[in-house]
Amino acid sequence: MTDAALKAQLEELRTTINEHNYRYHVLDQPSISDAEYDKLLNQLRAIETEHPEWITPDSPTQRAGAEPSPKFAKVTHPAPILSLGNAFDEADLRAWFERISRLDERVRKASFVAEPKLDGLSVVLHYKDGLFVQGATRGNGDVGEDVTANLRTLRKLPLRIPAAAGGPKPPADLFVRGEVFFFKKDFEALNKRQSESGERIYQTARNTAAGTLRQLDPSITASRALTFYVYNIIAAEGKIPATQWETLQYLQDLGFPTAPESVLCKDLEDVVAAYKQWEAGRDALPYEVDGMVVKLNDIGLYNDLGVVGKDPRGSIAYKFPALEVTTMLQDIGVNVGRTGVLTPYAMLEPVEIGGVIVKQATLHNFDFIAEKDIRIGDRVLVKRAGDVIPYVIGPVLTERKKGARKYKPPAVCPVCGQPVETVEDEVAWYCVNAACPEQIVRNVEHFVAVLDVVGMGEKIVAQLNAAGLVKDVADLFSLTREDLLSLEGFADKKADNLIASIEAARTRSLHQLIFALGIRGVGWVMASALSAKYRDLDEIAKASTQDIDDIEGIGPNIAETITDWFAQASNKAVLKKLKKAGVWPRSEPRKAPSGPQPFAGLTFVVTGTLPTFSRKDAGDFIEARGGKLAGSVSKKTSYLVVGEDAGSKLDKARELGVPTLDEDALKQLADQA
Ligand code: IVH
Secondary structure, eight states: OOHHHHHHHHHHHHHHHHHHHIIIIISSOOSSOHHHHHHHHHHHHHHHHHOGGGOOTTSGGGOSSOOOOTTSOEEEOSSOOOOOEEEOSHHHHHHHHHHHHHHOGGGGGOOEEEEEEEOSEEEEEEEETTEEEEEEEOTTSSEEEBOHHHHHTOTTSOSBSSSSTTOOOOOSEEEEEEEEEEBHHHHHHHHHHHHHTTOOOOOOHHHHHHHHHTOSSHHHHHHSOEEEEEEEEEEEESOOOSBHHHHHHHHHHHTOOOOTTOEEESSHHHHHHHHHHHHHHGGGSSBOEEEEEEEESBHHHHHHHOEETTEETTEEEEEOOOSEEEEEEEEEEEEEOTTSEEEEEEEEEEEEETTEEEEEEEOOOHHHHHHTTOOBTOEEEEEOOTTSOOEEEEEOGGGOOTTOBOOOOOSBOTTTOOBEEEOTTOOOEEEOOTTOHHHHHHHHHHHHHHTTOTTOOHHHHHHHHHTTSOSSGGGGGGOOHHHHHTSTTOOHHHHHHHHHHHHHHTTOOHHHHHHHTTOTTOOHHHHHHHHHHOSSHHHHHHOOHHHHHTSTTOOHHHHHHHHHHHHSHHHHHHHHHHHHTTOOOOOOOOOOOOSOOTTTTOEEEEESBOSSOOHHHHHHHHHHTTOEEOSSOOTTOSEEEEOBTOOHHHHHHHHHTOOEEOHHHHHHHHHHO
């Protein structure tokens, strides 16, 4: 290749990589996999190694991260926030060891610390005289974004150190670095909530963590269970430990959470052994990791070795094999869920991802297929993360073949053949036939799970349905011992136990029963709101859409779904049967608050940091005076109570013309009213 052609290629690589950096770090919407990104960066590095004279200070190889977003105030870090070089296999790791051993003989006898490489967002926390004063994202490595208010909402973050009496006295100024991320279970719970309320599903924990931390409204950050671990001291004014292993201990003593999996390795062979162990146990870890960070334990030696580009020589990221692979999309199938929602899934040419053979992966919903323009016959990028169901990220467009077919969602339910429907403002498609057998089974499964019917799993539900014994949830309560004994696999004891656990389910609360009915969009929280307003299912059945819409937290679409559900003949029949079977819990009326009720009939939303009230104080103050508290601003909001750093809620209030109050004005209003 001529120099001119090579240079053109270099320019193009830089432009492409910069665009991906922007998508990843600023928009939190990557369009390629990490592995593909690494490939581009390696190509660029290869050219730059051949032609070091072409390296410019703004080349993507010369920096970590992306420019801080103008949405946030900028924070200059006390020292550069460095990145890490990668090792993709044992040979890379050993080559790294040799390289640095040649630079400094001490490395040959050195010990290492192996830490999980957490897949989250790097942050720098500043403590002044033991107080948490500022927290920032890495940004471009020199300047980050001020996300202090959001970081304060992380429950594990110590606002003062030492967090416990008897801890060491911290340096007057201390900057620590850590990673903000989601535990797998919390990320799954977040997505479950999203899907229950018909909202978008988040794809990757890492980008959602980044998006959550970079919210303008801290209450959104607070509403999601972000967590973090710290792993380095960036700068300190005062004495700090001389080794990485002691640093981790010291940070713990100060009250910071650190990754419990970190280990001290006496030499490189120990590191190799630890890696093998971790890789095998990777799925069992409570969070996502993409590798192991290997650090020289001796911080003096580490510092002496210096930095290449933005990577310190004394540590390296030893990556696990990618959990993202590409494979061929052979066909698209459709599942029917308990609320009748149809979900497409990918039928894949079987492929190994991190030791597991994957044949199917979720495609989320039909809009997703259209948005990503996924076609049958495409090569698609698939990711598997821990125990989460594998999912399709998107097609590999460069490899699209001529014969790739566009996909059309089914017009009828693949199980019962009845026409499907869509709901305005929702991405889901539904089978609305209440008699659809697939739905019945799923619905009963959900019902018994919510009502805690011990011993009734998926298989038994399917058996009961196939035998014609359970056609709706109410049928469960008329099952007899004989019915059960007629099924395969049932002996006396098993039948008795199951009858006993069905009996026990008769007396669950109204709140539980509403949720168990599986009304589309009605999750645990909404079921609670309904059971607080209405005494029993009859009262809800009689309520108008407007009545239900008036409940804080329930919007007009769901209100309509609820009244529709209660109006449907098949559901009325189920309710009648439940009542007859004595499964008819009533909720206790809420205790009337005592004292004057100046805020009766008013709904408040609180945002930002108030001068003296905590969020809870403000809520208690409002509710004690008869006011209602809501989580988001709508036209039903009477007042928005605004503190410092108020974000999108304030914008929304202005847009809707909702009046705002500060803390003083709130107190005055209580006195006047
Ligand atoms: S040390 C200069 N330790 O991985 C040292 N980084 O690929 C670099 N990361 O930007 C940081 N877990 O965001 C370190 N235990 C750990 C880490 C970790 C995750 C992230 C960090 C860094 C990226 C580099």
